[in-house]
Amino acid sequence: MTNTLIAAAALPMAATILNPVHAAPVGAKNVVLVHGGFVDGSGWKGVYDILKKDGYNVSIVQNPTTSLADDVAVTKRTIAQQDGPVVLVGHSYGGVVVSEAGTDEKVKAVVYIAAFAPDKGESVSSLIANPPAGAAVPPILPPVDGYLFLDKAKFAEAFGADIDPATASFMADSQVPWGVEALAGAVTNPAWKSKPSYYLVATDDHMIPPPAQRLMAKRAGSTVVETAGSHAVYVSKPDVVAALIEQAAAAK
Secondary structure, three states: OOHHHHOOOOOOOOOEOOOOOOOOOOOOOEEEEEOOOEOOHHHHHHHHHHHHHOOOEEEEEOOOOOOHHHHHHHHHHHHHOOOOOEEEEEEOOHHHHHHHHOOOOOEEEEEEEOOOOOOOOOOHHHHOOOOOOOOOOOOEOOOEOOEEOEOHHHHHHHHOOOOOHHHHHHHHHOOEOEEHHHHHOOOOOOHHHOOOEEEEEEOOOOOOOHHHHHHHHHHHOOEEEEEOOOOOHHHHOHHHHHHHHHHHHHOO
16 A cells, blocks of 8 residues: 555545444354454453353454464464354454455454555555655554564553543553564455455544555445544444444344
8 A cells, every 4th residue: 555545535434333233143153353463352352242242252362463474373273263154353453464364264254443454465564664744653662672562651642542541551551562573474365355344444543544544445345334433442432343343244
């Protein structure tokens, strides 16, 4: 995705979930949730609780975030444990992981939550190489021993401006090292080319510019929903996230 593409004018909102509706599973009953960089799977707790209450079998992948290959392998092992069709969900860098792992025959649909949705040969590194003028710059510190962290003092503003301060502080202090090698991992055959895809755009995201999210979603042909939310929209608005996942699960 070039600088020109990322900087292009924002597309009009495709839809907005204002009053999410949840119901018992009528399609795929298995949901696999994949976290992104700097965090672990615990941020999915709110989404997990809603989906479990609604009758879904929910598994949360704990990526090592050391390399794309390692993260895809862990995700595929989780998919293999499911007893039927799977809705595979990725947040942020997790979108790269589900793009690569989502070609698994068990995967019914892929869902991107404020996530990277790379094309063949693209990686996080290539997608963020030329940010548009005026775009928020994530406060990523210089790598140490091949791993990255966000500046703790700027974590809340950049990653989770709409979550409560105590939670944001905990997430900043419990960061998972994100391997530089993971950022460089390129997708070989993106799942969105062969599987239905869904995309939740967080319109107040300061990590992945919303115009970039819209363009990746459009390119993937995703069903798009937009909501006001930070990069941590999966934490701050679990009901909206769960509703989109259930929409993907119920689709024929």
